[in-house]
Amino acid sequence: MYKLKYLLMSFGVALIGVLCISFTSVKSNAVSNNVYDLSEWQGNFTDNQVKTLKNEVPFVILRVQFGSAYHDKTFAHNVALMKKYGVPYGVYSFSQYTSPSDAVSEAKTLYSRAPEARFYVNDYEQQTVKSGGTNAATKAWVDALRPLVGNRKILFYSYQSFMVSHAADAVSSYDGYWLAAYQTNEPQREHVLWQYTDHFYSPALNQYVDASVLTQKNSSWFIDATNNSNNNKPSKPKSNVTYTKENKTLTVKTAVKYNFYNHVPGNNYFSELHRTHYGRTFHGKNVTVDLKATVNGRTYYRAYENGKLLGWINQNGLGPHISYSKVNMHKKVKLNSNYRFYNHVTQSHFADFKTMGTAREYAGKTVHITGRAIKDGWKTYYYKCYYEGKFIGWIYQRGI
Incomplete structure (x- = not known):
């Protein structure tokens, strides 16, 4: 997904490349607010991997198909393990529809391949529509699926510029927008799920995967709906945490x-x-x-x-984080300096931090500097000073 992570077809079906960006990982023994979307690119999972995965994420999103003609080679195997170990899952189709009627066919095929999924996603990020208009086709997709899934959610996935260009009208027919945006701050565009990286390390799966973060909706919003109209489960409260x-x-x-x-x-x-x-x-x-x-x-x-x-x-x-290096130089302590000498660099991790003296005690005197330290992001140093062979402490460079 995102950045045209897609397959090319010729003479039936053939698979090629995926594009990647980067980010990092999550714990295997504690459910997090991260959600993975997985496809055949991650391979067949093992029993132990899925058992561990259950405690790592609240649910997963599995790719079922690339258009309607190609289905993921690993889906049947992996979804069976999700069911076996009670890992909730939604599903998505990497859409390739060329017209509204083709979109209807893709949506119905997705449902036939994954009728027990907790929710469904139209991953429309590559422009393939040749007739009937992109908005009409994208709306036809959700309209075809809606009668089949009951109360279960139907989401639209894409990055913002593509959505605005090709599905700005149709997206309102979906239950929510799953927004792909690989950036530092959460996007302002309204969304129910934010995919922020395609390089997130999963300890359970021992590989890097696509990851999204739950900030706008809790997991029950996605997975607690049923295929009938009798879903009265209370929702968990919305997360009160802001992530950056x-x-x-x-x-x-x-x-x-x-x-x-x-x-x-x-x-x-x-x-x-x-x-x-x-x-x-x-x-x-x-x-x-x-x-x-x-x-x-x-x-x-x-x-x-x-x-x-x-x-x-x-x-x-x-x-x-502080970087230390050795030096061999001499400097004169400034007159009327208010800086102090400490046994360690200020804000360093040491527990026995204390003042060793003031710069005024050594004003005008030349000290021997044997080391210097710099904090990440800083341009100025701390100096490790000796006077007459005695260690007198670390001082900020502006003090001497």
Whole structure:
């Protein structure tokens, strides 16, 4: 999906290429707010993979077909495992319809191949309509499926520019818009699901996959509807968390006692919050973060070590990543400087942080600098200083 991830057909059916972009991963023992869309490109899954997947995502979205003529080679196998281990699934068709009548045929074929799916998606991202108009064909698709699926949702998937050009009128006939947009901030365009990456690591499947994030609707909105009109299940509350994509390295602080969790603490969408790792296990370790979450005035980061998900941790449990290097130089401490010498670089992870002296105590004196440190994103350094052979501390470079 997105960026023309499609097959070309000739003399029957032949498969070729997929285009990729990038992003990262999720925990295998805790259901997240990420949703994977999967196709034959991910291969046949194993029992163990699907059992683990059940605890990794609230549901998956499986590709069934490429147009009506080609069906995914792995769908029958993989959907059987989803049913066996109770993983809810929706399905999508990578649409290739050429006219309204062809769209009707594709929609009905999708249903015949996946009659038990929790919801259905028209993945229309490649312009193939030759007659009758794109909006008319896209509306014919949903109109053909609607009588077959009862209360189950029918979604439209595409990226915004394509939707505006080819389905701006028809999209209102669908229950929701699944928006593909690989960007840092959540799109302003109205949507029910946001696909933000095609390079998200799934520990359960041990590979990178397409991923979307639930921010506008909870999972029950997608999967709790039935094929009749008697669906009265209460919905879970909407998530009260705001997510922003990040891409940086931080260091786990030693002096604080924040831990890692399977979900953002305070997220009212998830009822089961549990610790995934003690923070102390990773004190002083560098972690990468790919998402920032804000809830009830607090900020959390989703953190990984060496590509393995640790979980969500309060921002106060992390400090800046600091790069250290050796130098050999001498500088004179400035007069009337208000800076101080510390035993460690400020905001570093060390627990025994303390003041060792003031710059005024050494004003006008020449100190020997043996090391320097710089925080990620900074252009100025901290210097490791000695005076008359004695370590007197780290000081910000503007102090000397």
